[in-house]
Amino acid sequence: MNPSTAFATVVVDELIRCGVREVVLAPGSRSAPLAMALAAADREGRLRLHVRVDERTAGFLAIGLIRGTGLPVPVVTTSGTAVVNLHPAVLEASHSGLPLLVLSADRPPELRGSGANQTTDQLKVFGGAVRLFHEMGVPRQEVGQVAYWRSQVARAVAAAVGVRSNDPGPVQLNCSFTEPLVPTDGPDWPEPLDGRTSGPWTSVRAAGGQPSSLSPGPKTVVVAGDGASQAARLAAEAGNWPLFAEPSSRARIGPSVIPSYRLLLGASKLADEIERVVVFGHPTLSRPITKLLGRPDVEVVVVAPTGSWPDAVRRAATVVTGLEVTGADSTDWLARWQHADQLARPAIDKLLAGELTGPGIAAIVGEAVGADGMLVVASSNPVRDLDLAPVVPIRTVANRGLAGIDGTISTAVGAALANAGATYALIGDLAFLHDFTGLVIGPAEARPDLRIVVVNDNGGGIFSTLEQAGTTDFERVFGTPHGTDFAALAAATGTPYTLVTTADELRTALVRTVAGVDLVEVRLPRPTSLHQELQAAVNAAL
Template sequence: MNPATAMATVLVDELLRCGMTDAVLAPGSRSAPLALALQAVEEAGRVRLHVRIDERSASFLALGLAKRSGRPVALVCTSGTAAANFHPAVIEAHESGVPLLVVTADRPPELRDTGANQTVDQVKLYGTAVRWSTEVGAPENRPGMVAYWRSLISRAWGLAQAPVAGPVHLNAAFREPLIPDGDESWCEPLDGDATGAWTKVRAATPGSVLHVPPTRRGVLVVGDGAANVKRYVAAASMAGWPVLAEPSGNARYGENALSSHHFLLGMPEFVEQHRPEVVVTLGKPGLSRPLLALLRRAEEHIVLAPELARWPDPVRSATQVAQEIEIPVVSGDDAWLRSWRTADRAASAAVDAVLDAIPAVTEPRLARDLVAAMPGGSLLFTAASMPIRDLDQVMRPRRGIRIMANRGAAGIDGLVSTAIGAALAHSGRSYAVLGDLAFLHDQNGLIIGPRDRRPDLALVVVNNRGGGIFSLLPQAALRDPFERVFGTPHSVDFEAVAAAHGVPYRRLEAAADLSKAIAGDGLRIVEARTDREENAALHAELRHAAHEAVRAVLSG
């Protein structure tokens, strides 16, 4: 099957699974895959298809259908000015709160701005008149496309109705051939499942609380920016579920919170024995690839999203999205939770043993010990790259602290300034841990005028003379270009930088000296020097030790 036919088939099928009853089509060439898919399901009696030769008339027909029924109507056209003729109806749908799902066919990116026939700029064509707009992207015959297409359609269907009904826009690029080629093969099944829409969206209305299926074999995942953490951690604890919390989710506390889920989920034998029946996600997860793999495999993945306009689903596995959920208490033994905790304790002890055996400063131990050393009520701001991942892998559960990171876009920008701003707003002690490149990127944040407040902030800079995270990625295997284009080594004297800004400076000489190094008041810099290659080797050793310890538990 050619990619254009495959994508159109799946898009139309998912619209039907979401509940589409009516579709309006204005004919054209580039939209042929969608037209043929709609015609096929019309012949099967699955949809009412309305065809109009004038796009303006077609769009207002769809508007009337959706306005009266209260249900989204799909509106399809070809590329070029055909899409522009939808604009008046889209504006009316926006102002009237009418749910329209506008699908404009487009030329692939390589034909744009070349003078190719019927090619105009259709990206975000309708501006602010749509609730949501996205470029679908030219389809490719590779695994993962079906999940992408289906989750995209169910997201669009949901956003056309909630939180406020209105139009959404999908711009779908198709490469030729545009009609079926007689080959029905594809690299993965095109079908959905028997449960309806890929992702079901539930808006918060009276009585609309989503009740999670009762089970002891559940898992609560808490990512960055999670809301109502205490409520749902308490519910998971009552249900006997393990809590897998990223540091900036601020849910790594209590008896159900794990420290080493990154290592546990990296073991196929552990994963095979610990397949959850339901996973509930709060916030935005994304630090650990093994954790994302757990979400990808989940049979039931429920995402709690206070704002339905944007819900986090990085692996496109969400089966339900809700603004409010209830996790039921289920009676029974605690074998499920006990098994997770036993493996977690074994992995954590093995990791601690490796870290404690090294007297020199290492990045994972620094992360672990810094969290343990902070007094209650403290704030820790961490860089969004390697420091927060170290915390995720080695941080032990504790209460009474707040961890923050710029994980929205996970960039390197402005971290010194963000840390200072957070410290100025915080009522207790404040600490920050940044890599050297993140620090250098925003060293101007240290410039504070004589009449401005200065924060009580210990700024810990991990100096491995370059981009440490790249040493843990596949790029590290490219020995010749690695240092030049990834490692980006430097020879900056951080003590001199501190002196230039009038900021007190200390050098952390040994791992055991951390508490003494971070002590003090006001803005201060603590430099911790490490080696990138040694750090990569240490992470491999930690993974090996944790896996061996868990294997001993599983075999025992």
């Protein structure tokens, strides 16, 4: 089966699983894969297909079907002006709150602007009238495509019917097709094209509904990403499940927390036994968590009270607005994770107890902040270093929406101005330089109580731990050494400054009362093999 045929087959099947029973088609060449998949489903009695030669007529026929059935109805067109002829129907659907799904066929993106036949820019052609737009991308014959296709169709239908927003309306999926556009013989597809055993790929519960019940059932872990809140902790404790909590989750407290979870996922055979993951918040930090969420043998339940939901690897089976755990796991599942964490901790602490390292600095800063303080942590290495610390302040703030280093100092200043107590910031050198002007505060402006700890490894240290390490021109295009004098920068803004070179000096610098803004610089060599050494130490300890 070629990629275009496979894509169309999967999309039509998932639409049916999501409740679609009527589809309108305006014929054309580029939409041929969808047309043939729809005709096959019509013959099998899985849906009813309506064919019209004019796209404007097709759009309003779909509107009438929606008004008559109350169900979402797709309308399929070929590329070019065909898509634009749906605009009147899309506007009607938008203003009437009707779940119209536009499946617009398109040429491959590389043909845009080339003068290729029937090729124009169809991206967001309906502007703000649609509740969701997504460019599906050119189908490829590789593992992971089926989960992506099915997940996105389920997300589009949920947006159209307003299940999360209470604002139903039209959506557009722009579907690029490459030749061949008709079924052909070819190599076996690298993964099953099948959907879930029953129902849609992702079952989405309505916002504002009753909490969903979850039994102890399979071997479960709770993942708490950014902004998860105490709901993650309460669920983990109610189920007697291990809790893998990121620093900015505000859930990293209590008996279920497994601080070394990231290293244990790469070392312990316990990871292979996980059968279900309950996700709160927006997990973004670690590849082990991403790998866990992408495992086909693991059921993923996402708890998201409103709006969209995180599902970066497209494996979520259920999205709920709240969770009621009906009982505790009576096995030794949590105890085994706790035991593994206890075995791993001394190995981690031993490696961090020598010369200063990023994780060692994060641990010392976390201790200094304590239960009453607030910690703002930068993206890149600092937040990952903090994730390895045994103690993480509950009031930890991080810009994890897009995980950029932009505006970290200004974020810390704002958080400190809104905080009644002392505020600390843990930040890398590039993030500091990126927002150095955040320290420029006018004499008539309120000044916060903020201590900034900048970990200076003279460049993009995180790249030394990634695939880019050792590549040609690494220092120039990834390492980006700058040689900046931070003491001079501090002096330029009248910011008190301290340079520390040992753990004891850092503890002494942090114990002082935080009054106004001050800067503590810790200089480090670039991290190279530290994380590999930590993983090896944990492997040996277990």
